[in-house]
Structures are given as structure tokens and as C-alpha cells.
Amino acid sequence: MLSINNLSFYFGSRPLYEDVSLHIKPKDRIGLIGANGTGKSTLLRLITGEYRPDKGDISRSGECTIGFLNQDLLSYDSQESILHVAMQAFEEAMALQKKIDEVLKEMETDYKDSLVDKLTKLQERFEALDGYSIQSKAEEILEGLGFSTKDLEKPLKTFSGGWRMRVMLAKLLLAKPSLLLLDEPTNHLDLPSIQWIEKYLESYEGAIIVVSHDRYFIDNTVKTVVEVAQQNLHIYAGNYQFYLEEKALRSEIQRGAFENQQSKIRQTERFIDRFKAKASKARQVQSRVKSLERMDMIEDVVEENARVNFRFKFSKNPGRTILSLKNISKSYGELNILKNTHAIIERGDKIALIGANGKGKSTLLRIIAGTENIEGERTEGHNVLQGFFAQHQLEALNVNNTMLDELKEAGSDKSELELRTVLGCFLFSNDDVFKKIKVLSGGEKSRVALAKTLISEANFLLLDEPTNHLDIVSVNILIQALQQYEGTYIVISHDRHFVSQVANKIWFIEDNEIKEYPGTYEEYCYWQEQRVKNPVSQASSSVPKKTEEKPVKNNTDPGKDILKELKSLQNQLDKTEAKITELENKKAKLEEELAKPDVYSNVQKLADTNSQYELLRQQMEEEQQKWDEYAEKIQELEDQK
Numbered sequence: 001m002l003s004i005n006n007l008s009f010y011f012g013s014r015p016l017y018e019d020v021s022l023h024i025k026p027k028d029r030i031g032l033i034g035a036n037g038t039g040k041s042t043l044l045r046l047i048t049g050e051y052r053p054d055k056g057d058i059s060r061s062g063e064c065t066i067g068f069l070n071q072d073l074l075s076y077d078s079q080e081s082i083l084h085v086a087m088q089a090f091e092e093a094m095a096l097q098k099k100i101d102e103v104l105k106e107m108e109t110d111y112k113d114s115l116v117d118k119l120t121k122l123q124e125r126f127e128a129l130d131g132y133s134i135q136s137k138a139e140e141i142l143e144g145l146g147f148s149t150k151d152l153e154k155p156l157k158t159f160s161g162g163w164r165m166r167v168m169l170a171k172l173l174l175a176k177p178s179l180l181l182l183d184e185p186t187n188h189l190d191l192p193s194i195q196w197i198e199k200y201l202e203s204y205e206g207a208i209i210v211v212s213h214d215r216y217f218i219d220n221t222v223k224t225v226v227e228v229a230q231q232n233l234h235i236y237a238g239n240y241q242f243y244l245e246e247k248a249l250r251s252e253i254q255r256g257a258f259e260n261q262q263s264k265i266r267q268t269e270r271f272i273d274r275f276k277a278k279a280s281k282a283r284q285v286q287s288r289v290k291s292l293e294r295m296d297m298i299e300d301v302v303e304e305n306a307r308v309n310f311r312f313k314f315s316k317n318p319g320r321t322i323l324s325l326k327n328i329s330k331s332y333g334e335l336n337i338l339k340n341t342h343a344i345i346e347r348g349d350k351i352a353l354i355g356a357n358g359k360g361k362s363t364l365l366r367i368i369a370g371t372e373n374i375e376g377e378r379t380e381g382h383n384v385l386q387g388f389f390a391q392h393q394l395e396a397l398n399v400n401n402t403m404l405d406e407l408k409e410a411g412s413d414k415s416e417l418e419l420r421t422v423l424g425c426f427l428f429s430n431d432d433v434f435k436k437i438k439v440l441s442g443g444e445k446s447r448v449a450l451a452k453t454l455i456s457e458a459n460f461l462l463l464d465e466p467t468n469h470l471d472i473v474s475v476n477i478l479i480q481a482l483q484q485y486e487g488t489y490i491v492i493s494h495d496r497h498f499v500s501q502v503a504n505k506i507w508f509i510e511d512n513e514i515k516e517y518p519g520t521y522e523e524y525c526y527w528q529e530q531r532v533k534n535p536v537s538q539a540s541s542s543v544p545k546k547t548e549e550k551p552v553k554n555n556t557d558p559g560k561d562i563l564k565e566l567k568s569l570q571n572q573l574d575k576t577e578a579k580i581t582e583l584e585n586k587k588a589k590l591e592e593e594l595a596k597p598d599v600y601s602n603v604q605k606l607a608d609t610n611s612q613y614e615l616l617r618q619q620m621e622e623e624q625q626k627w628d629e630y631a632e633k634i635q636e637l638e639d640q641k
Contacts (some may be wrong), residue, residue, distance in 0.1 A: 001024055001025055001026050001061050001064050001178065001179065001207060002023075002024040002047065002057070002058065002059070002060040002061070002064055002179060002207075003021075003023050003024070003060070003526070004020065004021055004022040004023070004046075004047075004058050004061070005021055005056050005057055005058070005176035006019050006020075006021060006055065006057075007019070007020050007021070007046070007053045007055065007056035007057070007058065008020075008040070008053060008054050008055035008056055009042065009046060009051065009053050009054055010054050016038070016042055016231065016232050017039060017043070017053075017231055017233075018231040018232070018233070019056070020056075020231075020232055021056075022207070022226065022233055022235070024207055025207065026177065026178070026206070027205070027206070027207055028207040028208070028209075028223075028224065029201075029208050029210075029221060029222045029223040029224065030207075030208065030209045030210070030222060030223075030224045030225075030226055031208070031209075031210050031211075031212065031218040031221070031222035031224070031225045031239070031240065032044075032209055032210065032211045032226050032228065033211075033212075033213075033218065033225060033226070033227050033228070033240070033243075033472065034227055034228030034229055034471075035229075035472075035473055036441065036443045036471045036474075037441070039228055040183075040211045040228050041070070041183050041211060043228065044068065044070070044181045044183055044209065044211065045070075046058060047066065047179075047209075048066055048068050048181070054312035055157070059260055060179075063178065064178050064179055064392075065177040065178050065179070066177055066178075066179045066181065067172045067175055067177030067179070067181065068166075068172075068181040068183070069168065069169055069172050069180075069181065069182045069183060069185055070181075070183040071165075071183065071184065071187075071322075073164075073165060073168040074161040074164060074165055076156075076168060077156065077157050077164075078155070078156040078157060078165060079155050079156075079157060080155065080156060081153045081154060081155060081156070082142065082147065082151065082152060082154060082155075082156050082159065082167045082223055083135070083138055083139065083142065083151065083152040083153060083343070085156050085167055085171060086138045086141070086142055086167055086170040086171045086174060086596050087134055087135065087138045087174070087177035088171060089138075089171045089172070089173075089174035090129070090131070090134045090174065090175075093126060093129045093130075093131040094134075094135055096122055096125055096129070096131060097126065097131060099122055100119065100122050100123060100126060103115055103118055103119045103122065103220065104119070107119070114413070117213065122541075123618075131300055132207070133194065133566065134174075137174060138170065138174055139152060141170045141173055141174060141200075142166075142167070142170050144193070144196040144197075144200065145166040145169065145170055145189070145193050145196065145197070146163075146189070146190060146192065146356065146357060146358075147163075147166070149492060159605060160355075161188070162187075162188035163188070165187075165188040166188060166189070166193070169185060169197075173200065173204075176204075176205065176206065176416050177206060178206040178207065179206060179207045179208075179209070180204065180206055180207070180208045180209070181209050182208065182209070182210045182212075184211060184212060184213070185197065185210065185212065185217075186212060186214045186217050186494065187468065188492055189494065190355070190356045190357040191354055191355065191494050191496070192356045193356075194212065194214070194217060194494060198217065198220045198221055199395065201221050202221075208221070208222075210222060213467070213470060213471050213472050213475060213495075214495055214496075214497070215240050215472065215495075215497040216495075216496040216497050217240065218240040219239045219240045219241055220239075222239055222240070223237075223238070224236065224237055224238070225238065225239065225240060225242070225243040227243070227247070230299075232471045243286060251290045254298065254299075254300075255300070257298050258298045258299065258300045261295070261297070261298045265292065265295070268288050268291065268429065269290055269292075270284050271284075271285070271288055272288055272289060276324075286567065305567065308461070309425075309484070310422075310425060310454065310480070310481045310484045310485070312457075312485055312486060312487070313457055314457055314459045314486075314487065315385070315457050315531060316383040316385055316459065317383060317459070317577075317580065317624065317627065318347055318381055318382060318383045318384045318385075318459050318460065318487075318488070318631075319347065319381045319382035319383065319384075319627075319628060319631030320346060320347050320381075320480060320628050320631065320632050321344065321345075321346055321347070321381040321382075321632070322346060322347055322349070322380075322381045322384055322460050322488050323342045323344070323345045323368060323378070323379070323380055323381060323384070323460075324342075324343070324345075324377075324378075324379045324381075324442075325341070325343045325344075325367070325368075325376065325377070325378055325379075325514070326342055326376055326377040326379070327340050327341075327342065327375075327376040327377060328340070328342070328343075328367065328374055328375070328376035328377075328378070328514075329341075329374065329375040329376055330339050330360070330363060330367065330372065330374050330375070331585065332386045335366075336512050337359075337363050337509075337512065338360060338362035338363075338364070338367075338374075338509070338512055338513070338514070339512040339513070340376075341512065341513040341514045342514070343514045343516070345368070345460075345488060345490065346488075347377065347381075347488055348488060349489075349490075349504070350482070350488070350489060350502060350503050350504045350505065351487050351489070351490040351491070351503060351504075351505045351506070351507050352490075352491055352492075352493060352499040352502070352503035352505070352506055352507070352521065353365065353490055353491065353492045353507045353508070354492075354493070354494075354499065354506060355506070355508045355509055355510075359508075359509045360509050361492050361509065362390075362464055362492065364494055364509065364514065365390075365464055365490065367463055368462060368490060369386065369388050369462055370386075373536045377522050381631075382631040382634060383459075383631070384454075384459065384460050384461065385457065385458045385459050385460065386458055386460050386461075387453045387456045387458030387460070387461045387462070388453070388461075388462045388464075389449060389450060389453040389461070389462070389463045389466055390464040390465070391446075391464065391468060393492040394442070394445045394446060394449055396438060396449075397437045397445060397448060397449060399434060399436065399437045399438035400437070400438065401436065401437055402433065402434045402435060402436055402437075403428060403432070403433050403434070403435055403440075403448050404416065404419060404420065404423070404433045404434065405439060406448060406452065407419045407422065407423065407448075407452060407455060410452045410455055410456060414455060419433075419455070420433055422451050422454070422455055423448075425451075425452060425477060425481070426447040426448070426450065426451050426474070426477060426513065427447065427473065428444075428447070428448075429479070441469075441476055442469040443469040443470055443471060443474065445469075446468065446469040446470060446474075447470070447474055450466060450478060454481055454485075458487070459484070459487040459488065460487060460488045460489065461488070461489035461490075461491075462490055462491075463489060463490070463491040463492070463493075464491075464492045465492055465493060465494070466478060466491065467493055467495045467498050475495065475497075475498055478498075479498060479501045479502055482502045483501070483502065488627055490506060490507070491503070496521065500520065500521040500522060503520065504519075504520065505517065505518055505519070506519070506520075506521060506524040511536045525559075562637055565637060566627040566634060566637050569630050569633055569634050569637070570634065572626075572630050573627065573630040573631060573634065575626060576623055576626050576627045576630060577627060579623050580620065580623050580624060580627065583616060583619055583620045583623065584620070586616055587616050587620065589611070590609060590612060590613045590616060591613075593609050594606075594609055594610070
């Protein structure tokens with residue numbers, strides 16, 4: 001259907017592709033993956049003809065039609081209803097409908113045979129194009145992508161960019177091109193819409209090429225993975241999980257071949273160096289020199305799945321309760337988001353807030369952050385330091401700062417070496433750290449903003465769609481960071497792989513209430529499946545209960561005794577906090593001792609130091625337990641005041 005033959009393409013002097021080939025057959029399902037900047041979107045534009053290759057060619061059969069969903073479509077604007085815009089996919093049928101309407105109007109005053117004949121022919125062609133069902137098809141796809149029935153007659157221009165992109169996707173799906181090119185189609189979709197389009201693409205009749213950083217989406221929609229790396233296309237005959245396994249195997253084989261070749265090169269070079277001065281060995285030396293020149297060099301494996309270690313430091317340790325919400329209500333005019341709902345976030349919670357767009361996830365996150373006006377009680381726990389990440393913070397970066405300067409201004413007392421290490425964890429190495437923010441891509445800015453959030457010493461993170469604009473490698477780094485983070489966080493994300501790796505609780509909004517599933521994302525999905533299959537049983541037995549406030553003692557007249565007890569508890573809390581700080585300093589010194597060669601090489605010294613370290617660790621746990629108890633009692637007494 002379409003063939004890419006020996007293609008090369010350059011941006012200036014930088015090669016994106018060198019002598020690559022790819023053959024696309026009808027009904028192929030191809031996932032195009034690779035790091036940001038390797039040329040995935042460029043390849044799609046080469047296929048559409050928007051870019052021309054510097055060498056090689058792209059040929060396609062005469063009946064091959066191409067549909068391309070890309071981020072440029074965000075700028076499309078129209079006064080027409082979204083239903084009408086989507087139905088523009090049926091260009092011929094829409095034109096026939098217009099002619100049919102004109103003939104019918106003319107026949108109201110002039111009912112002649114020629115008009116009847118013309119109308120008959122138009123209607124036959126309209127019926128052959130299945131014209132009578134195009135509106136219902138358009139409605140089905142638009143509603144599958146998240147639009148309500150009442151939205152369908154609203155003008156396109158009244159919708160935000162993300163919703164406009166859904167309309168353009170609907171139009172593309174209705175057109176049914178024989179080759180469908182989708183560039184990050186899940187960027188503007190919520191979970192229900194992503195799952196709907198996965199199901200729709202299962203039965204799509206044409207071929208599909210998808211560029212996506214959503215691992216679950218790739219796994220569920222493709223049968224071939226094409227990796228863009230090192231100016232080449234590497235083909236794997238399976239989904240993303242198969243790609244990971246096969247790539248690991250290929251890398252192992254390549255590394256073995258590379259090491260064998262390097263060993264042979266070293267032996268040959270030693271022979272040349274040793275005997276090049278001997279006339280009797282001149283022929284053998286020359287032969288080996290030529291063999292080195294003719295050798296096809298095997299490249300070493302480039303390790304892309306970086307393993308990183310983050311060192312998080314909290315200046316304050318929070319109490320057991322991070323935040324409580326009681327009788328919270330929030331509405332915008334007649335639109336109710338939350339009504340008399342409760343929730344508690346406890347220390348150590350790793351919460352994923354999921355669900356369809358428009359349910360109020362971002363509103364709830366702002367309520368938790370304390371930046372949204374509400375009815376009800378929002379109570380923050382003791383010593384809670386909050387860090388907030390959202391996409392609008394990318395614009396808040398100082399464009400004239402270097403990455404390093406931006407992190408220095410984040411309020412952290414980390415040294416320049418520590419900050420460079422953090423940036424290195426986010427794939428910024430060497431002189432990259434001196435790049436100005438204004439020259440960075442969206443994904444790079446997102447990584448800088450995330451790095452700022454993570455070094456803030458916050459013990460409670462709020463993350464709104466942190467994986468947007470990140471490639472798979474960067475998402476993997478963020479997953480590792482959050483897995484190593486010892487604080488508490490709540491994250492909004494539509495990336496199912498990301499959620500499955502970082503959450504130990506699932507929150508969702510249903511019936512204007514915050515509901516909690518106390519388990520992993522996989523467990524939540526299984527519970528939802530059972531709930532759909534057997535709604536009556538699930539409703540009566542295992543629907544997760546909304547999180548509720550812990551009961552507190554009710555004292556209508558606390559008097560002087562409560563104030564006195566509060567003062568005493570606060571003194572004990574301060575002393576315990578000072579003790580914890582002292583123990584932490586001792587622990588840090590012991591860790592330095594354990595790293596010294598004269599300690600770890602001496603069995604007795606090592607055993608003594610380890611014993612001291614273990615004793616210190618136990619003391620810290622005991623003091624932390626005391627601190628938790630004091631903080632919780634203080635919180636209860638303050639609630640009674």
C-alpha cells in the first residue's frame with residue numbers, strides 16, 4: 001500500500017534518517033516510538049508529503065488515502081456546530097443532501113417530470129453512500145469521544161483546544177482513510193474516551209500508524225512496533241510488551257558481538273604494534289591493518305531506560321493526617337461538582353485521581369491545594385509542606401534563566417553539584433544545564449518544572465497531568481522518582497501505566513462525592529468490571545465507601561484545661577522534633593563512617609558501627625512515633641477549641 005525506500009532526511013546538517021525503509025500493508029497496526037526529537041512526527045509528515053526526503057522516495061498505491069491527526073489541528077476554528085464539522089468527512093453525501101434540498105424546494109412550485117427524475121437519481125446516489133445514516137454515525141463517534149448530546153449543536157469555536165481536537169479526530173475516523181496517521185491521539189482524551197477509541201480501532205478496516213507515549217494505548221492498538229533511534233527504524237513484530245522483551249534480547253546479543261569485536265580489535269592492534277618494525281612480519285602486519293580498515297564496526301548498546309536514584313530531604317515531618325475535607329460543596333452556577341462530601345489524606349498515601357473530563361478532578365485538586373473557594377471545612381495537618389505541579393507552571397518558568405539558575409531559585413539549599421545531579425536524572429547532562437528555558441521544547445520545560453517541584457522539600461505533592469509532553473523514557477524516570485518519594489502525593493493522570501506504577505489508592509468523583517478504592521489500579525479496574533457485570537450486587541456490597549472524617553471528641557467548652565494541655569503537648573512536640581533532628585545528624589555521620597575504607601575493611605569496626613547505626617535507627621522510629629502521637633493529639637484539641 002505504501003513503501004518508504006532508502007529514505008534520508010536532514011534538518012540542516014543533522015541527519016534525522018539515513019537510508020531507512022519501511023513497507024506498510026493494508027490493515028497494518030504500527031506503533032511509532034522513540035525519544036522526543038528523534039523524528040517520529042517528521043516521518044508522518046514525510047508520508048503525507050508535507051516534507052520531501054533528501055534522498056530515497058515514498059511511493060503509494062493509487063487507492064491509498066491518508067488521514068493525519070496532528071497537533072496543528074488545534075488551531076482550526078469554525079462557527080459551525082461540532083456535528084456539522086464532523087460530518088464534513090462525508091463531503092460527497094453532504095453536497096448531495098444540499099442538492100436534494102434544493103430540488104425539493106423547487107418542486108414545491110414546479111412539479112415537473114425532469115425534477116422528479118433528477119431527484120430520483122440524487123436520492124439513489126445518496127442512498128448508495130449510506131447518506132441516511134451519516135448523522136447517526138457522527139453522533140455515535142462524537143458521544144464516544146466524550147461529548148454530550150446537547151453539545152452536538154454547539155459551535156466549534158466555543159470549545160477549548162483539547163475538545164476541538166476530539167472533533168477533528170471524529171471527522172478523521174468518519175472519513176475512514178485507508179492509512180490513518182495518529183500523532184499523540186490520547187493527549188487530549190480522558191480515560192473513558194481512550195478506552196472507547198481503543199475499542200473502535202480494533203475493527204478499523206484500514207492501516208494505522210500511531211505515535212504515542214501511552215504504553216497501554218500502544219499495547220492495546222498495535223501489532224508492530226517501529227522504534228526510531230540513531231537515524232534508523234528498528235522493527236519489532238509485536239506490541240509494546242513484546243518490543244521490551246525482544247529489545248532486551250537484541251541488546252544482549254549486540255553487546256556480546258560488540259565486546260567480541262572490541263577484543264579482536266585490541267588483539268589485532270597489539271599484533272600490529274608488536275611486529276610493525278619487523279621486516280619478516282611486514283606481510284602479516286599489512287594484512288591485519290587492511291582487515292581493520294575493512295571491518296564493519298558494531299556499535300555498543302545505548303542504554304535508554306535510565307535507572308536513577310533520587311535523594312529526597314524533608315525539612316519537616318508531617319503528622320499522620322495530611323489533610324481532611326468535611327462537608328465540602330462546590331458548584332459553578334447550576335453545575336454541581338461536589339456536594340457535602342468528605343475525604344481524608346493520610347501520611348504515606350499515594351493517590352491517583354482518575355475519571356472523565358468535566359467531573360471536577362482539577363477543581364478538587366485546587367480545593368486540596370487551598371486555592372479554590374468552597375463551602376465546608378478544609379483542615380490541613382501538622383507541618384504539611386505542599387508542592388504543586390500543573391501545566392500552567394511551564395509558563396511560569398523564567399524564560400531568560402538557564403535550567404540550573406531556575407532550580408537555584410526554587411528555594412532549595414542544594415549545592416550546584418546536587419542540582420546538576422537532579423537535572424541529570426531528568427536527562428539533562430553536561431552543558432545542557434546551561435541552556436536557557438526559552439529554547440526548550442514543551443517536554444523539556446515540563447521536565448524542568450517537575451524537577452523544581454521535586455527539590456522543593458515538600459512532603460505533600462499535588463501533580464496535575466505530570467506526564468503530558470513527556471516521552472516514555474521521561475515518564476519512566478518520573479515513575480522511579482515517585483516510587484522513591486517517601487512523602488504523600490495525589491496525582492491526576494490519564495496514563496494507565498503511570499497510574500498502575502505509582503498509586504496505592506484510587507480516587508474518583510461519582511454522584512458529586514469523592515469515592516475511594518483502597519488498592520492498586522489493576523485491582524480497581526477488576527472491581528469496576530465486576531461492578532458493570534453485576535451492578536446490583538456491587539451496589540449493595542463492595543462499592544467503595546467515601547472516605548470519612550475520623551470521629552473527634554466533642555467538647556463545647558474546652559476552657560483553660562484544653563489550652564494548658566495544648567501548650568504542654570506543643571512543648572513535647574518541639575522537644576521531640578529537636579531530638580529527631582539530633583538523631584538524623586548522628587545518623588548522617590555514621591553513614592559517612594560506614595563509607596570510609598578503614599571502617600568497611602575492618603570486620604570488628606564495621607560490626608560496631610553497624611550496631612550503633614541500627615540502635616540509632618530504632619531510636620529515630622520511637623521518636624517519630626511519639627511525634628505522630630503528639631501531633632495527632634494537638635490536631636484533635638485544636639478541632640475542639
